[in-house]
Amino acid sequence: MPFSRTRTGCYTCREEGYKCDEQKPFCGRCVRLDKTCKGYGVKLRWQTPELPQSKEPRRRRQQRRLSPGSHGTSTVTPSAASSPAVSPSPTSPMTQMALTPVAPVSIGSNMDPEHRYLLDHWTTTLGGVISMATGTHQNPFLLHLTPMMAHSTSLRFALCSIAACHLAALKNDQSLQTTATRHRLRAVSSLRQSIQTDDPELSLATVLMLQLSDRLFTTDSGVDHLAGANAIIKRGGANAWNSSSASFLLSLCCYHDILTSVSRGTRPILELKSQVPIEGAMSLQELTSVLQVVAQISRLQGQDHLDAQGRAIEQTLQTFDASIHSGGESGHTLQAYKHASFIYLYRVWQAGAPHPSAMNDHARSCLQHLSEVPVSSPLVSAHVWPLWTAGCETIGGEQRQLVGERIEAMWEARHLPSLRRIKQDMEEVWLIKDKQRNLIGEDNVDCIKAILTHRRRAADLA
Incomplete structure (x- = not known):
């Protein structure tokens, strides 16, 4: 009988051409045969880094990325935020983290109300929760990622997704978890469409937020985001990673690559020679x-x-x-x-x-x-x-x-x-x-x- 891949079930059964009973979180066949069940859902297939780069000069791509109208997304403006958000107790540790001085950032009023609500939570709470930088007046995540949202639909969806995940945990609200899944799928879909044309910084930022989603919010997508990050870094070339935002992104890649190598019992996959401190913060130089x-x-x-x-x-x-x-x-x-x-x-x-x-x-x-x-x-x-x-x-x-x-x-x-x-x-x-x-x-x-x-x-x- 000729070998053929199935189109349903877990990815292990699909690849091996066997019918899957689709039990969650691991299918019965994989458990019975002691195989690693690769799970269900959306699966990214990263392009090899040898693909031809865009012929558009880098300076022009940077100008396009920095133009306010790129990708038809809303602008991010430095003013007071007005969207509602979950408010922790004034004396809670989360409030103390959120009150760390940061550059004032808010979302443009012409954005979808749901996006404004989720991204307001990102800027007022979640950005402070995930950053480990100390002794700085600007949260590195907000400083570098929030302005990028105006130029990357996939990054905006990814940030909305992790914000919804965090709100779901705060409020114990399953509907917010559904919202998070919807935005994560949109982020992946948008990334597929733009990864060959976007500035590599924008693509790498999206991939890293999907990596955070898997690690911090246990979404278990089954996607090797670090392999994708490695492909983007190589495809961008050495000259694509000279900005402060690029250094921030590369430092996050290294941090997650090293700790993932520990958790997998494998060698790190990234080969980055520069030793930029984690999050680009000098306070984390020794930890790096x-x-x-x-x-x-x-x-x-x-x-x-x-x-x-x-x-x-x-x-x-x-x-x-x-x-x-x-x-x-x-x-x-x-x-x-x-x-x-x-x-x-x-x-x-x-x-x-x-x-x-x-x-x-x-x-x-x-x-x-x-x-x-x-x-x-x-x-x-x-x-x-x-x-x-x-x-x-x-x-x-x-x-x-x-x-x-x-x-x-x-x-x-x-x-x-x-x-x-x-x-x-x-x-x-x-x-x-x-x-x-x-x-x-x-x-x-x-x-x-x-x-x-x-x-x-x-x-x-x-």
Whole structure:
């Protein structure tokens, strides 16, 4: 019988030409055969970066992007916002984050009312929730992305989608989740139509917001957005990424690429030589340096004879205290990342792993430093990975309770669905580790591989 692809069901069954029972979230055939179910819904197919570029000169494309009438979308004007939005308590952590000084931005009055409502939530609340930059008078997300909306329909839909996702979590309103899905599908459709003609910055911004949607709002699209980002970056060429907005976007790509490599147990896919600080904020320069060490650890994945490289990274981490110049919240965050990096290194480089008690010491130190940072701090946006890494290593009920309480406090401050799911994943890891410890006296369990195996997806670490 000739091979043919089916047009319904999960993407795994479609690609293999088998009938799918379409069970959610994973089809019965994939579960029965222990296959990775690639899910349902819209699936982007990224073009290879070798496609011919637009013949239009870059300067003319920039002028077209910056002209107010581009793509027939509404303009963004610097004035007071007038759209309604969810109003957190004046004393809540979310309010404290939203009140961080930013450049005044609002949406033009000629925009669709639903878009105005959602984008007002983006500018007044959500932009502050997802940014980790400190010591700046302008939120980098609002500074760079909000003006781009006037020139990119796909980006506007993507921002509306994540704003609706956040409002759905805040208000526990399923209808807003439906709104989010509708706007996300429109963003994907618009991106397909414009990706070959838009300025690459606009396309990359849209792809990154879709990546945030998957990671922070657990939309699980099944699309490898980072592969798409990599294709856009290569297609744009070196000269396309010289602006401050481009640096901001590339820094976000690196951040998500590194943490995704951790959650997938793979090597990073981006090969960017510049080390722009995360979000383009100098306050995050030292954190960016630590993440480069995490990327080095990820590059050890799948290699043999790791002793020389493992010892070099270990030595870098051991001498890291001398290079930390930040104090307060930044200093505690850097120390937490250092201890989490030790744990990650020893999980990848198992031959160099110390006695389990030393791993527990790193976990306790990491959690102690994280606890010193108030949940209202923007830096808490970067705490999920170290909290997950150290939290999975905890053994005692008291420590685990403190980890759970910390995640709940982060949820109350931010209302990002990924926090609830990361707690569930951690509880799953604890059960697996406890079971193995009871059986053989030790729990040599890799928490990342445990979630990949049992949940059939990666943990949401970004």
